[in-house]
Each structure stands twice: as structure tokens, then as C-alpha cells.
Amino acid sequence: MHEHPEREKGRRWVISSADDTRDAACEVARVAQRWINILTPDLEPGVYDSEPFIDIVKRLVLAKRYARVRVLIADPPRTIRNGNRLVSLGRRLDTYIEFRNVHDDYADHREAFLIADDVALMYRVDFARWDGIADTWEPTVARRYLTLFEEIWNASETSRELRQLRV
DSSP states (O other), X not given: OOSOXXXXXXXXXXXXXXXXXXXXXXXXXXXXXXXXXXXXXXXXXXXXXXXXXXXXXXXXXXXXXXXXXXXXXXXXXXHHHHOOHHHHHHHHTTTTEEEEEOOGGGTTOOOEEEXXXXXXXXXXXXXXXXXXXXXXXXXXXXHHHHHHHHHHHHHSEEOHHHHHOOO
């Protein structure tokens, strides 16, 4: 007898390191058929510019014309200083990948997350720490954070710095 029959459709696990976060970002992003939404302080180097993650994003947007990757960045200057392969990819595929700077009204948000479609997510309550959870099938929670993402996205402006940057 299963207490959680829906668990057959995905897995949930705890993340606690940069490596865990990178692996979880890849596993959650792989679920996406339509869109990936990311809220990040600075595109966390080693996570969103890792070879496997870049490959997953590339495969998604090149396989599906309607696929979109939207990234909200809380600290654009740091992102630019760090340099990031996702930014470079976004410049080449700017129809599919868009970056926005988090609006000042939301500057106190500490969360960092990635949502695949409206079903899977990786979530950290504080972007300064690696502790969090990942889940490849949790539509209720994923939709809740997608709503928050949309709210911040709609209030935020396109990141001109990242678009113009020559890496």
C-alpha cells in the first residue's frame, strides 16, 4: 500500500552542496517540455553554466520552437563580473532565452529556484546557502512558485547589461 501513490511519478530529495544544486538543476530542467523559469542571485557559477545544464537548455529550445527560458537575476553586476555561459547562449538564442533584473520592490526576496513547466522545481529558501529541495513532480508547489515568479517577472525590466555584454 502506498501512502503517496503520486510519488511513483517523480522523486523528491534534499540538496546541500553546490554539486547537489548543479545536479538537481539538471534533473529538474530535464523534465521541461515547454519552459524553464529561474530566480537566481547571479546565475550561480558552477550551476547554471555547467556543461550538462547548458546542453539541456540548448536541447529544449532547439527541439521546440515555443520553448522559453526566463531568468530573473537579483545581482546583475555580480553576474556580469562572473561571466556565464548561459548568458552567452542567451545572446545567441535570444528569441528563446530572456533575462530580467529583479525589480527593487522584490530585492528582499532570498529564495532561489528553478521551475520546469509547472510541475517540477528545485528550491532554496536562502540563495546564500545550498540547502534546499528538488522534486521532479510536485505541481502544487511548482505552481505556487511559478505565480511568484510571474509576479516578479512582470514587475522587472529586461536586463540590458546582459544583452549588451560581450563575453
